[in-house]
Amino acid sequence: MLSPSFAANLAAALIAVPIMLPSLAGTSALLFRKRHRAVAAGISIGSCLLQIAVAVALLVRARHTGATPYAMGNWPAPFGIVLVLDRLSAWMLLLTAIVGFAVATHAALTRLDRKGWNFHPIFQFQLLGLNGAFLTGDLFNLFVFFEVLLIASYGLILHGQGARRLTSGVQYIVVNLTGSTLFLIALGLLYGVTGTLNMADMAARGAALPHGDRGLFEAAGYLLIAVFALKAALLPLHLWLPRAYASAAPPVAALFAIMTKVGAYSIIRTAPLIFGDHAQEFLLPASLATIALGFTGMLAARGLRDMTAFGLIGSTGTLLAAIALFRPEALAAALYYLPHTTIAAALLFLTVDLVVRWRGVEGDAIVPTPAFSGLALVAFLFLAGGVALAGLPPLSGFIGKLLILDAAIGAPLGGWIWGVILITSLIAVIALARAGSTVFWKRDPSPPIPADRAPPRLLEALPALFLLATLVALTAFAGPATRYAQSAAAQVFDQSAYRQAVLSNTTLIPPASRTGEAP
């Protein structure tokens, strides 16, 4: 028989479940790395499904309440580490769970998880790092979760091995280790100046700093933004992404579509905290340049994977341009566009994987080939993914871009935002149409596919179709989704309520209910 207070504590602890669930699933999947490997896949997919359910429950809860802190280890807020659930983090958790589910299923169906021993454990730890980064309310804890997700991503990016993957893996690791070093320097400076690592507490103390310390505080802020920009592949720091993502297994790259959004999320969280609203001076031009470079890079790509990687850079740039305005209506547009662009990029990467698997020796090269079976299905998926990535109607990318453009009216550099987004959309359409017509339309009359090739299993397209269905749902329910995005954006900008909620509202479990004894 559950006592009411115990049940209430359990309900409060739901916030920690997105972190505990993948860590349990990851460790138990480790038991099945050599034998009964289907069980590991089952654990992994089941954990992703449960994460979707938990994320939906948290989202429903966050809709009606303010930021809800959960004190880990029952220590009060500025001293202990708190997890904070608000609308933004619930939104990111749901997105992570959906993309994670699609990629885990795809990997199991295409047997990518058999190309090494530890795919599912590493995959779950990757989700653990992502969920933790979205939930934590403490800057050093954010660093730790960044490391968790990076360590897992090193494993995933090398999954399947091969010389090319190893070389680009070393570069990816070196770049990210340097990023982690900068992160630590920034944290050190921030702690040295403010004497706290809790985000809410830091915002309060940062605002009250004496003038002399202000410069050090902002220098640390710039370093921190540089680290997050590195993760989000913002222009001068984007060089690592195309090669790393194009040489990773495409389903892994599909999951990594969300890694750039971790950078964007962290910028949303920390930039207003440190800079107020004048972070846009440097973020906005950089993101506009990123959009231009990303979408133009799609024209230059010779393989579908490179092209998708550049498209990911461009669409993340679009997202960052909206974030960099640091206005509630622009952030609301960005938060609607964020899941769209992540799912669109993931969908394209999964489709490219199907092309590589079903097409034969040409892999993902943008060259004409003989017809192969399953062509119509992948061509349809590529068309849908391309429409989504370029932001054309009827899918949600069009609504997202429209909202961003609408929010840019009257903003600084508003004309530039309009020009860059519209022109680059056209360039993206040209690049995608050219690649699509070469790969799926033009026929190479030379040798037909050898008859002994096994026909593709159409079942493998199910995860991609699932992602497409979520995009359609995001379009069909654009009304509720934009309303939620607006309320999430309003909550992000209401710093004082966040501070109040985290610092004075942390409900601790009284000692009596923990031990079951009278105090």
Next chain:
Amino acid sequence: MSMEFLIASAIGALTWAGIYLSLRGRTFPVVLGISMLSYAINLFLFAIGRLKVGAPPLYEEGLSNYTDPLPQALVLTAIVISFGMSALTVVLALRTFLETGTDQVDGEPDPAIDPLEGDRAEWIERRNAHRIDMIGEERL
């Protein structure tokens, strides 16, 4: 004064060496450079708790002279993470060297030091023939 100077110049020297080494072209200096950088960071994190000698790192009632224990906890975390990372990078660099025959970070062999193009395939094959599968992954 002298201790502040010592710590600051140690951090500076380590950072200088770390940046120089991590910009080198081969993986081994890069690994060393990243380790140097992490040593610099560890010292730096110590220093953010202010330099104080002979004071306990805990607060007790009535105690007025104590040091901040939090940076030491942060350093501990940072050491563990950077140690694991260094080990991973070393294994990976070695694996890449064995697989591609060159330890250049960009994967392009340097003709001055690496086996020449024609010999490379044979060299890699010879390597692979009798190497111990270090990571222990199944070759598929």
